Amino acid sequence: MKLRVRTYDVDASEPSVMIHDDDCIVLGVKENDRVKISGKSVWVSLVDRSDSVLERGEILIPNFYMGRYDINEGDEVEVTHSPKPDSVMYIRKKMDNKKLTKEEIYAIVNDILESKLSKIEVSAWLTSLYINGMDLDEIANFTNAMVDTGDRIDFTREPVFDFHSIGGVPGNKVTPIVVSIVAAAGLMLPKTSSRAISSACGTSDFVETFCNVELSAEQVKEISERVGGVLAWGGSMNLAPVDDIVIKVEHPLGINPRAQMLASIMSKKVAIGANNLLVDIPMGPGTKVPTLEKAREYVRDFTELGRILGMHIECAITYGDQPVGQAIGPNLEARECIRILEGEKHPASVVEKACDLAGIILEMGGIPDGATKARDILFSGQAHKKFLEIVEAQGGNPNLKADDLKPGQYVQEIVSVKSGYVHTIDNKMLVSIARAAGAPNDKGAGLLIMKKKGQRVEKGDVLMYIHSDNEAKGVRAKEMAIRFNPITIEGMLIERA
Amino acid sequence: MKLRVRTYDVDASEPSVMIHDDDCIVLGVKENDRVKISGKSVWVSLVDRSDSVLERGEILIPNFYMGRYDINEGDEVEVTHSPKPDSVMYIRKKMDNKKLTKEEIYAIVNDILESKLSKIEVSAWLTSLYINGMDLDEIANFTNAMVDTGDRIDFTREPVFDFHSIGGVPGNKVTPIVVSIVAAAGLMLPKTSSRAISSACGTSDFVETFCNVELSAEQVKEISERVGGVLAWGGSMNLAPVDDIVIKVEHPLGINPRAQMLASIMSKKVAIGANNLLVDIPMGPGTKVPTLEKAREYVRDFTELGRILGMHIECAITYGDQPVGQAIGPNLEARECIRILEGEKHPASVVEKACDLAGIILEMGGIPDGATKARDILFSGQAHKKFLEIVEAQGGNPNLKADDLKPGQYVQEIVSVKSGYVHTIDNKMLVSIARAAGAPNDKGAGLLIMKKKGQRVEKGDVLMYIHSDNEAKGVRAKEMAIRFNPITIEGMLIERA
Numbered sequence: 001m002k003l004r005v006r007t008y009d010v011d012a013s014e015p016s017v018m019i020h021d022d023d024c025i026v027l028g029v030k031e032n033d034r035v036k037i038s039g040k041s042v043w044v045s046l047v048d049r050s051d052s053v054l055e056r057g058e059i060l061i062p063n064f065y066m067g068r069y070d071i072n073e074g075d076e077v078e079v080t081h082s083p084k085p086d087s088v089m090y091i092r093k094k095m096d097n098k099k100l101t102k103e104e105i106y107a108i109v110n111d112i113l114e115s116k117l118s119k120i121e122v123s124a125w126l127t128s129l130y131i132n133g134m135d136l137d138e139i140a141n142f143t144n145a146m147v148d149t150g151d152r153i154d155f156t157r158e159p160v161f162d163f164h165s166i167g168g169v170p171g172n173k174v175t176p177i178v179v180s181i182v183a184a185a186g187l188m189l190p191k192t193s194s195r196a197i198s199s200a201c202g203t204s205d206f207v208e209t210f211c212n213v214e215l216s217a218e219q220v221k222e223i224s225e226r227v228g229g230v231l232a233w234g235g236s237m238n239l240a241p242v243d244d245i246v247i248k249v250e251h252p253l254g255i256n257p258r259a260q261m262l263a264s265i266m267s268k269k270v271a272i273g274a275n276n277l278l279v280d281i282p283m284g285p286g287t288k289v290p291t292l293e294k295a296r297e298y299v300r301d302f303t304e305l306g307r308i309l310g311m312h313i314e315c316a317i318t319y320g321d322q323p324v325g326q327a328i329g330p331n332l333e334a335r336e337c338i339r340i341l342e343g344e345k346h347p348a349s350v351v352e353k354a355c356d357l358a359g360i361i362l363e364m365g366g367i368p369d370g371a372t373k374a375r376d377i378l379f380s381g382q383a384h385k386k387f388l389e390i391v392e393a394q395g396g397n398p399n400l401k402a403d404d405l406k407p408g409q410y411v412q413e414i415v416s417v418k419s420g421y422v423h424t425i426d427n428k429m430l431v432s433i434a435r436a437a438g439a440p441n442d443k444g445a446g447l448l449i450m451k452k453k454g455q456r457v458e459k460g461d462v463l464m465y466i467h468s469d470n471e472a473k474g475v476r477a478k479e480m481a482i483r484f485n486p487i488t489i490e491g492m493l494i495e496r497a
Numbered sequence: 498m499k500l501r502v503r504t505y506d507v508d509a510s511e512p513s514v515m516i517h518d519d520d521c522i523v524l525g526v527k528e529n530d531r532v533k534i535s536g537k538s539v540w541v542s543l544v545d546r547s548d549s550v551l552e553r554g555e556i557l558i559p560n561f562y563m564g565r566y567d568i569n570e571g572d573e574v575e576v577t578h579s580p581k582p583d584s585v586m587y588i589r590k591k592m593d594n595k596k597l598t599k600e601e602i603y604a605i606v607n608d609i610l611e612s613k614l615s616k617i618e619v620s621a622w623l624t625s626l627y628i629n630g631m632d633l634d635e636i637a638n639f640t641n642a643m644v645d646t647g648d649r650i651d652f653t654r655e656p657v658f659d660f661h662s663i664g665g666v667p668g669n670k671v672t673p674i675v676v677s678i679v680a681a682a683g684l685m686l687p688k689t690s691s692r693a694i695s696s697a698c699g700t701s702d703f704v705e706t707f708c709n710v711e712l713s714a715e716q717v718k719e720i721s722e723r724v725g726g727v728l729a730w731g732g733s734m735n736l737a738p739v740d741d742i743v744i745k746v747e748h749p750l751g752i753n754p755r756a757q758m759l760a761s762i763m764s765k766k767v768a769i770g771a772n773n774l775l776v777d778i779p780m781g782p783g784t785k786v787p788t789l790e791k792a793r794e795y796v797r798d799f800t801e802l803g804r805i806l807g808m809h810i811e812c813a814i815t816y817g818d819q820p821v822g823q824a825i826g827p828n829l830e831a832r833e834c835i836r837i838l839e840g841e842k843h844p845a846s847v848v849e850k851a852c853d854l855a856g857i858i859l860e861m862g863g864i865p866d867g868a869t870k871a872r873d874i875l876f877s878g879q880a881h882k883k884f885l886e887i888v889e890a891q892g893g894n895p896n897l898k899a900d901d902l903k904p905g906q907y908v909q910e911i912v913s914v915k916s917g918y919v920h921t922i923d924n925k926m927l928v929s930i931a932r933a934a935g936a937p938n939d940k941g942a943g944l945l946i947m948k949k950k951g952q953r954v955e956k957g958d959v960l961m962y963i964h965s966d967n968e969a970k971g972v973r974a975k976e977m978a979i980r981f982n983p984i985t986i987e988g989m990l991i992e993r994a
Binding site: 097 | 523528530592616618694745748752
């Protein structure tokens, strides 16, 4: 059927063309079906139907597609029903709990990236992965498929070190310290990080408070090779880009299937050319890894996956049952992190974690007694010097001071209603409170936790401060904190029956 | 946040409001999240984001919602981020293969119906049902939830008989014959049918060639109680309406999870008040029920489900390994069906199946020796008389003749290239060929199968005729038939190696 093109200006999360109901009937096209569109180029799109916003004989094509497929308003295109892509069959195969071949996995990844699979189909794919899983051979193919559908960085300097925290623990601001120590020791660590999805503050959310994180692949290469380290946002490069589409479907479902998680992490590392990778696995209730048994499963997965992919991988299981340090939120985390680079020894949990992780990487790089060496580099000021080089290379202030970073002006206190010892800290609840206060978008918003697990508390002591840039958000966060009580004191009634 | 309403006129398959990117950041709203909108009424909607089709401070609301929630262009509404509904948690529970409570199932069904769950979430739900399934208690609750979210028909005349074919076999045009026989015997059978989703011709697709099938609940009640039978399209009433939303998500995935299938069928039957139900289970390669073992599972499921729901259910396992009769496609099936009501004894497969099914229903209604009685009613012309009464009640011609229904004017012959016996007939391929010819939308389009399984064929004999209303479609269907060869002759080479 010949249809006349009209363009429309909508940023749909799922790009699709729109065709009149009556034309759809003639074409044999139902909702969520596809059509093949032949104009100057030939392509396939999902279809929406309407009987009100367009006339018979028209096809509405989003702006998004116009340039990509060389189409202009008023063009006449030939439109036919297009069968489901083969990848839908392969998704069915995973629903039936069968092992997928390399070709099948590549077809699925490719079709997700090219918008040939709808949100319905991507959701079925992720749900199948969540329920039926993948073995490590499949995950290795999945990883390579994600790498091959994006760009890669080829460093002329080798080897490439990298590390990754699988996340779930708030306040984990060790990345700039680790990168600075490792780079100061003469190794190269081109670190890419993410922004918060469901957390209160991703590494890029707080690094961008003091320098630019949106670097091109060329900038990442140049800065890393020259300075030894970089603190980039992974999303500004085209590394394993299919991940960004998948996350949008994972987010509403609240799932992160093991196969997808492993392939997402590893694909970014393969794409950046890492030869040596340290994986930080924070463990504890409320993290992604609640038990030691589960943590050890991850260790086995990563080690074996590294073997298949030809990458040397070590893992560190770390404490994740309460925040790392005191600060949660962009400016607060940046300040706490930079203070430690400036020589502050407190909070010890941040210093210890950063130096232990950096130490392992140094040893992977052939530097003996890594943990001691890492502390030497940090306490001697070498790491701070290297950090400021990185900040300057990323367009930040070379004379940056920790106290340049200001917490939000509105402060709420949360006070203990009894005396005792801190018994548990609810990570997820702290994240919700920090987000209610405005984190990560309001840079001053966040929490300062004044009492950690096992510490003595007297009635009336401040358990935490809530900072916000907006007073109403601060008040709302305080109400949540009082209602849900994320820091519990031993000796409290758990339940009154 | 206060936003100013603008309306837009789009028939989205997934209704959602649109908010400017910057406002979404302030609201803390990501793609596929929800907002609570407080104006004259308070409601929750999914959100799309844009930075081009609207200004900051605006909210675009589809026409669809304007009346429903008493909103006008230019209104100011209060918009806040709304957490996921609890039903998302219950979907997660099914992903984790746990049994759902009645309340949880009701919440999911209700939220699907009220557009509170996105396509992503409905897809995850169906995929979980496909993989993890439901037990019969859950399916009974699921059925009742689907019934309770729609209308019911309360007949003053009792008992209510019904029958249902679980489908998958083309050319199954027995419904008008069964209904006419049963009604002529004095029992009441208010039959609702569907249109084709992926098949070549649903019962409603061919019944509407000779009378109106879009009846209201009141018409179904009035005609059934007066005439004894009706041949209505189920979609024109509001019986278990959530099904229509679910089908749109099942269709692109090509799945029909057992739990969803059973609950869909049973909910329509409960809603119409059926006390006695006969389920036809066509069995054979290429149908939904490939083996006898699988068929017996369905028998157990339906019988037990009937017990829980308080409905008397019997099942008939029938042959589904080739089309019923010769005709596939709306006018062709209608003609073949009406000819039998007019006294024609051929094709025997149609006569036998219709009389056997009707016979079981008669016996369920206390009429002994049902199969013989059914044949008496058919061959004596009583069924034909009753059929014309039903047609007239549904606005059709009371003097309708089978030959009023004309096959498409363009005819393609498919000829055997060798002699032998018909070995297999590929149902799915026949359906694809009939659809390529234009069925079910082009009423004249379809197939006449001239040779069935086991029949002797001489080289040059016509295996089938392809009819079409459009010559190009007929030629395309012929090409498919030659290429894919749906009717194979014994003694042919299966492969030449």
